[in-house]
Amino acid sequence: MTFKPVPAAVPEVSLGDAFVTTRADAVVNWARRNSLWPFPFGTACCAIEFMGTVSSMFDLSRFGAELVRFSPRQADLLLIAGTVTYKQAPILRRIYDQMLEPKWVIAAGACATSGGFYDCYCTVPGIDEIIPVDIYIAGCPPRPEAFIEAVYQLQQKIGTESVAARKAVGA
Amino acid sequence: MSIVAAKPLEAGVPAERILAQLAERFAAVRDGRDRWGLTVTVARERLRDCLQWLRDEPSLHCDTLLDVAGVDYLAFPGHRGPRFAVVYLLKSTRFRHRLAVKVEVDEDDCALPSVHDLWKIADWAERETWDQYGIVFRGHPNLKRLLNHHEFSGHPLRKDYPCQKRQKLSVNDPMVDQLEARLRQRGYEVVERGEVSAGDPLTFREKSP
Ligand code: SF4
Numbered sequence: 001m002t003f004k005p006v007p008a009a010v011p012e013v014s015l016g017d018a019f020v021t022t023r024a025d026a027v028v029n030w031a032r033r034n035s036l037w038p039f040p041f042g043t044a045c046c047a048i049e050f051m052g053t054v055s056s057m058f059d060l061s062r063f064g065a066e067l068v069r070f071s072p073r074q075a076d077l078l079l080i081a082g083t084v085t086y087k088q089a090p091i092l093r094r095i096y097d098q099m100l101e102p103k104w105v106i107a108a109g110a111c112a113t114s115g116g117f118y119d120c121y122c123t124v125p126g127i128d129e130i131i132p133v134d135i136y137i138a139g140c141p142p143r144p145e146a147f148i149e150a151v152y153q154l155q156q157k158i159g160t161e162s163v164a165a166r167k168a169v170g171a
Numbered sequence: 172m173s174i175v176a177a178k179p180l181e182a183g184v185p186a187e188r189i190l191a192q193l194a195e196r197f198a199a200v201r202d203g204r205d206r207w208g209l210t211v212t213v214a215r216e217r218l219r220d221c222l223q224w225l226r227d228e229p230s231l232h233c234d235t236l237l238d239v240a241g242v243d244y245l246a247f248p249g250h251r252g253p254r255f256a257v258v259y260l261l262k263s264t265r266f267r268h269r270l271a272v273k274v275e276v277d278e279d280d281c282a283l284p285s286v287h288d289l290w291k292i293a294d295w296a297e298r299e300t301w302d303q304y305g306i307v308f309r310g311h312p313n314l315k316r317l318l319n320h321h322e323f324s325g326h327p328l329r330k331d332y333p334c335q336k337r338q339k340l341s342v343n344d345p346m347v348d349q350l351e352a353r354l355r356q357r358g359y360e361v362v363e364r365g366e367v368s369a370g371d372p373l374t375f376r377e378k379s380p
Contacts, residue, residue, distance in 0.1 A: 087320050090343045121327040121334045122319075129337070 025162050032076075032102065033158040034064035036151065039075035039099070041092060044082030046109035046141040058144040065151050072098040077154070078131075081141075083111040084124045096131045102166060104158070106150050107133045110140040184231060184266050192231075197221040202273055210258070210271040218274050219284045225261055225270065226289055233261035233270060236286075239296035241304035245330035254278040257306060259286075276306055285311040303328035320344045347373055 040050055054060045054068060061067075069075040072095045084092060096105070107127050110116035113136040115125030124130060134157060137150045186209050193199035197217040202210040213221045225233040237260040244250040255276040262269045276283060285308040287294045297308040298317040305326035308314060316323065322340045325332055351361070354375050363374040 086323075086338060086340055087344060090340055094343070119334065121332065121336070121338075125337070129339070 025164075028163050029159050029161055033155040035067075036065040036077045036104075036154070037067045037069050037075045038065055038077040038079045039069055039072050039095070041078060041080045041095065042082050043080075043084060043088065044111060046081035046111065049141040049144060050079065050081045050108065050147060053144040053147040058148065060148060060151065063148060063151055063155070072096075073100065075099055076103050077151075078103065078105045079108060080105070080112040080127050081108040083116065083118060084127050084130070085122045086124055087122065089124055089127075089130045092127065093130050102161075104134045104154055105131060106135045106137065106154060108137045108147060108150070109142055110138070113138070116140060184263075184268055186268075189231065189268070189270065193221065196224065199272075202271075205271065208269055208271060210273055212273045212275065215274050215276070215283060218272070219286060219289075222259060222261075222272060222286055223289055225272070231268075232263045232265045233268075234264055235262040236260070236290035236292050236296065237262050237269075239293060239300050241300045241306055241328065243304060243328065243330045255281065255304060255306060257283060257300060281305060282307040282309050284309050285314075287311055302326070305329065 040047060042050060052058055054066065059066075065077065072078070076099065078096060078099060080092070096103075105127075107113045111118065111123070112127050113133075115123045117140075118125075127133065135150045135154050137146050139146055142150075189209065190199075190201055190211065193211050193213075197213050197220065199211040199213045199217075199221065202212050204210075225231055238258075240258045240260070242256040242258065244252075244254055244256065253275040255278065256273050257276060259272045259274075260269065261272065274283065283306060285293065285297055287297060287308075287310075294311070294313070295317055297311055298314060300306055301308060301311075301314055302316040302319050303326055315321070319327065320340045321344055322342070323338055325336075327334070351373065358378050359375040360378050361373055362376045365373075
């Protein structure tokens, strides 16, 4: 197949199927939201539910988030599933810092969103004390459908982002 | 593989006999609040002798220290006397009996003699009790926090600790000092040492002979 140079000053409509006109945001966000690479920060029972979500029965890969990475440098979605203690918090913070931009965070389950039923000296009452969170999932533990819903909502959110705005804040 | 039958356990020692001996030797009294097992209270000055005797006396043979537990009676209904207590849980693997030895501890003089030299496990058990209740164990070789972070302040199982006080911590608590000592003892050496407080791992290798 050979590419013919496009003559200057040809109206777009006359180019046929060779071109698609769109916005940069739309095409970048389309790519980003359909290839999320989750890093599971599983600390307690909720992580078991996440395992169900990514395995064949519920199959999160149908929604474009199947490539689970265990290195924060290769992931762009941090998924906290489980109870986080203050002692673990510096570790969580460091993992978040190690992830490259753009990155998103889902807090899964009662513990990660609010500390759950742990009203005590050692549990972080919601990981948003430590890192920013994009989507919260309710439940103790949330069902796999809820995980899928959260990923779906996150995809909607990514769809509204602007590349220029991210660039402006250095992200 | 041959299966060796366990040695049959010897008959238990009657509680009355243990109580009578402890009362005679260490002026220990039975704690009536314990309705399920046998708890005796001894004075702080007699504690070490009492525990050592329970361990060494062949007819009792309390060879295992199961736990060292702190108690804070701050809000306990009807409690009179010192605020804290420490309970040593003993078990005899030969006679199968269990025994709890309790000692009361004043808030103003919050200290007990350490028994880390009688039972090895007392080392960590006393560290935990210090960590959670702030009770000092005099003579302990390494009395530092066991469960809580080194930046943590206060003793969280005291009843007046505000449990919703949020203590954010800045670094990872590596807790590798004891692991390192143990591995060295077993013939390993450190090959690589990153910034430990930042969570970098230590890499060990077996020393070549
Ligand atoms: S929210 Fe419930 S299921 Fe999830 S980690 Fe907490 S206790 Fe476990």
